[in-house]
Amino acid sequence: MPPEGKRIKGSACARAEAREQLRAELLTAARAIATESDGFDGITMRSVADRVGYTVPIVYQYFAGKRALLLDLVDVGFTELAEHLDRARCPTIQQREGGLLPATAMAYWQFAMADPHLYRLMHTLPEVPFGTADTSAPARACFEALRRAVAPEPGRQVHEWAHDEDAAADLLWAQLHGLVGLVLDGRVKGGGERGRLLLADLTRLFGSPTATASG
Structure with missing residues (x-):
């Protein structure tokens, strides 16, 4: 995972793969939080961001909202x-x-x-x-x-x-x-x-x- 807030570098293909990997990590993080908190009601964009070590604006680059x-x-x-x-x-x-x-x-x-x-x-x-x-x-x-x-x-x-x-x-x-x-x-x-x-x-x-x- 690249450092928080740092632009993903490399070829267009490499950047696309990195973005897809991060998107998958965010979804996996949300599932893990749901398991720990007994459901998806308590999930927030901040909790997902914190789980993967990114700022909230980064998460909003991948999802418009919860x-x-x-x-x-x-x-x-x-x-x-x-x-x-x-x-x-x-x-x-x-x-x-x-x-x-x-x-x-x-x-x-x-x-x-x-x-x-x-x-x-x-x-x-x-x-x-x-x-x-x-x-x-x-x-x-x-x-x-x-x-x-x-x-x-x-x-x-x-x-x-x-x-x-x-x-x-x-x-x-x-x-x-x-x-x-x-x-x-x-x-x-x-x-x-x-x-x-x-x-x-x-x-x-x-x-x-x-x-x-x-x-």
Whole structure:
């Protein structure tokens, strides 16, 4: 990290990489502060600046304000969630979990439990578009992973949903989010250990999973 307030030097490419690295450090700092302070409500631009050893004006060069920082964190969260969900396509993971659907559900669960504050921010920050043309690419990727998980496949019977082709994915997201939220709020008997076991029953609501992974 360059000294506080010092201009980043080097080639245009090197400067761009340095700026992107600092931006990532600021976002990482915000996540760390949220973990320590039990959420993002108490985050300030000054607290983020202090964490990385920069002055507040430097932070404002990267984010117009706290909301802009939080919006970028939402995109980071959905990008990471999409990566987790994509790993469920691995045949080895599907074999272990019992199919694509339960593997996807487990990936979703593990992401939420690993960083609950970021997960909550992703789903509670006001005026973040979902289900519209303005939905971010990472959020759309997550939805596509859920839609893929409930798509008909050989050996698995699925319900017929009355509304539209996205109904099954929307309902899966709702069920997963509901279970995760109840566990995080301490509203499920048995806590996280039992909540994780309930995932198997949840996926059965959407059909009988195959015994082996598809190719």
